[in-house]
Amino acid sequence: MVSKKSDKQTYPVQLVQPDGRRVLDREHAALVADTDGARLRQLYEDLVVTRRIDVEATALQRQGQLGLWPPLYGQEAAQVGSAHALHPDDYAFCSYRETAVAYCRGVPPEQLTALWRGVAHHCWDPNQVNMTNANIVVGSQGLHATGYAYAAHLDGADIATIAYFGDGATSEGDIAEALGFAASWSAPVVFFCQNNQWAISEPVAVQSTVPLVRRADGYGIPGVQVDGNDVLAVLAVTRRAVERARTGGGPTFIEALTYRMGPHTTADDPTRYRTAADTEYWEHRDPIERIRLLLDREGLLDPEFAQRVADTADDIARRLRTATVEMPDPDPASMFDHVYATDHPLMAEQAQQFSAHLAEGAQP
Ligand SMILES: Cc1ncc(C[n+]2csc(CCOP(=O)(O)OP(=O)(O)O)c2C)c(N)n1
Ligand SMILES: [Mg+2]
Numbered sequence: 001m002v003s004k005k006s007d008k009q010t011y012p013v014q015l016v017q018p019d020g021r022r023v024l025d026r027e028h029a030a031l032v033a034d035t036d037g038a039r040l041r042q043l044y045e046d047l048v049v050t051r052r053i054d055v056e057a058t059a060l061q062r063q064g065q066l067g068l069w070p071p072l073y074g075q076e077a078a079q080v081g082s083a084h085a086l087h088p089d090d091y092a093f094c095s096y097r098e099t100a101v102a103y104c105r106g107v108p109p110e111q112l113t114a115l116w117r118g119v120a121h122h123c124w125d126p127n128q129v130n131m132t133n134a135n136i137v138v139g140s141q142g143l144h145a146t147g148y149a150y151a152a153h154l155d156g157a158d159i160a161t162i163a164y165f166g167d168g169a170t171s172e173g174d175i176a177e178a179l180g181f182a183a184s185w186s187a188p189v190v191f192f193c194q195n196n197q198w199a200i201s202e203p204v205a206v207q208s209t210v211p212l213v214r215r216a217d218g219y220g221i222p223g224v225q226v227d228g229n230d231v232l233a234v235l236a237v238t239r240r241a242v243e244r245a246r247t248g249g250g251p252t253f254i255e256a257l258t259y260r261m262g263p264h265t266t267a268d269d270p271t272r273y274r275t276a277a278d279t280e281y282w283e284h285r286d287p288i289e290r291i292r293l294l295l296d297r298e299g300l301l302d303p304e305f306a307q308r309v310a311d312t313a314d315d316i317a318r319r320l321r322t323a324t325v326e327m328p329d330p331d332p333a334s335m336f337d338h339v340y341a342t343d344h345p346l347m348a349e350q351a352q353q354f355s356a357h358l359a360e361g362a363q364p
Helices: 027-032 037-062 076-083 099-105 140-157 171-183 214-221 230-247 278-283 289-298 303-325 332-336 345-359
Strands: 091-093 159-165 187-194 223-227 253-255
Touching: 037 076, 037 091, 037 099, 037 214, 037 230, 037 289, 037 303, 076 099, 076 159, 076 230, 076 253, 076 289, 091 099, 091 140, 140 159, 140 171, 140 187, 159 230, 171 187, 214 223, 214 230, 214 253, 223 230, 230 253, 230 289, 332 345
Parallel strands: 091 159, 159 187, 187 253, 223 253
Antiparallel strands: none
16 A cells, blocks of 8 residues: 555555465456466466475585675565566665575576675676675665666666665665655656564664654555565555556555575674564464465465476576585686776785785685
């Protein structure tokens, strides 16, 4: 629902309940009316595969094969549902956690870990899949998405961009500036906030005293709050927002209510700041279980299909693992190569100093 003028303002859009039953919401169901059995199964497969990717990458980090990993466990529906709403020529600007979006954009599993292994500055070629690489500077991708969207509009391209960011990022000036500019200039950008309830150890309550979706009101743009663990509802509201942007309607702010079931990154210990009871509430709202129950209710979950999905997930996890452990170490001095797009005297000086240091026998 649009937050303005709605008496249902605080209720998120939902199309499937946690027990797998459909919700009677004709307006939003119409936006996903093309989601037949085959498409529903595809969504389920993508949810299962992306969780499997995440679990494998987390294990690789624990085994010393990755330096760091930012788990998405619990946020699969928010990412898969929104990614499925995008066209290939739309452009996604992400934070560091959108591995499921990357997978749905077509990034091969072999390309998901290079940065986290510390062997490259990036994982994939952004222009191959129209999606940026991990951005650690919280919130800055909101500006990148807005600038790209506005430039596309000036070029007459009928595309939308989507900026993925978290609840914590809503307190960043960059997100405020991006919203202000996008609203004033009707830039074709969707602001997709995954409210996973935490910004590392800070609960969302310290970011805002009212639901984050109400930020939209201040910018005069539509805001919609959606059950982020309901892949169909996320698909519906994101489709509407993307279509609106692409057809000149300007930006939309989406708040997807979800939960980060794991640590912030593998360097974090969430038991230091939250209780098992917090997490338990969300365990009953698991995004994969919900769609599994829906498929089951609708007679679409035969054992062969379930097995095929599990095998696909295992196969992709194997590809990810093999590619990761076999990644060659780069020439240490190459880390200076792509800091700037063109040669830079400071980088040349640092590269030379570093090479001299290595030549003296230092370990990289
Ligand atoms: C500009 C900036 N400030 C602080 C940090 C440190 N930092 C990294 S992630 C993070 C929390 C972000 O939380 P949220 O936006 O909710 O995204 P989530 O990690 O939950 O997906 C912070 C403060 C940073 N990387 N960049
Ligand atoms: Mg967060």
